[in-house]
Amino acid sequence: SSPRHLMSISDLTPNEFTSLVRNAATRKQAVKAGRAPTSLTTSLTSKTVAMMFSKRSTRTRVSTEAAVTMLGGHPMFLGKDDSQLGVNESLYDTSVVISSMTSCVVARVGPHSSVAGLAKHSSVPVINALSDDFHPLQTIADFLTIHEAFPSSKGSRSGLGLNGLKVAWVGDSNNVLFDLATACVKMGVDISVASPKGYGIPEHMRQLITSAAKGVGSPGKLSETTVPEDAIKDADVLVTDTWISMGQESEKKKRLDAFAGYQITDELAKRGAAKEGWKFMHCLPRHAEEVADEIFYSPRSLVFPEAENRLWAAVSALEGFVVNKGQL
Ligand code: CP
């Protein structure tokens, strides 16, 4: 039978997503306390994880390599010039060959169809390390970060106990948002998105995000606007990402113009009336245009713990999909 892959958060039930986040938290605490069980540190002994990255990366590369090392395995980094893929060899041939010698493929690609294609032909689990459509490892880390910052939200029933929180996303509707929003819906967290006209959520993505509510007792609600203040109202967490994702460099000027007025600043948060005690998140890398230093480097900012949590998200995903073969 074919292995279970992690392509996007929409692949996961609310319980499965919860258990990935909870396991990340458990592993983080144990390792930090010097209590890493041998079952953790030897779970990938003698195993190789292939990392096929066709785009730059700091966090995803470092967290994945460090996580594989922590589990006792060998991370094999293959940048875009390190394999025959794309130049000399097809996706199908590459996928069959690499998966015949390794225990997992972690892939960062452009079009989502590339990572989906790898998965289709791979005999081992494939984990999406960012495609043009999704960034599931980021979302696991982001929910660990929210879980840590809001440990006892009122009205929580199950899952991560985050029901009733509100996330405001101000900026581009991109890969990071699509998985974050899907997780919000599943976890009962409301998410309000403010993007300029023409940069909103594409219809097929909106359908995917809202369909995450199916079977969820009290799903989070997705709302969309072009007015940042409206999205920010009563938000517990303000989130953004770059306005120019990898691959969009040629649109830089057009995008900088379109996003004028969307920079997250103290002034904007005040005008929008975010909740007192609101926090700021960003997957990084960050540019000053989307968020001012006064917030990015303030005590409200969770960006560095959020980045560190990528390590624990990677540990949890590798345990879930490779060690436990997708039985989450
Ligand atoms: N957040 C994130 O994925 O960062 P990198 O592009 O540096 O991996």
Ligand code: NVA
């Ligand atoms: N949206 C960004 C995320 C980088 C981690 C990009 O795709 O480049």
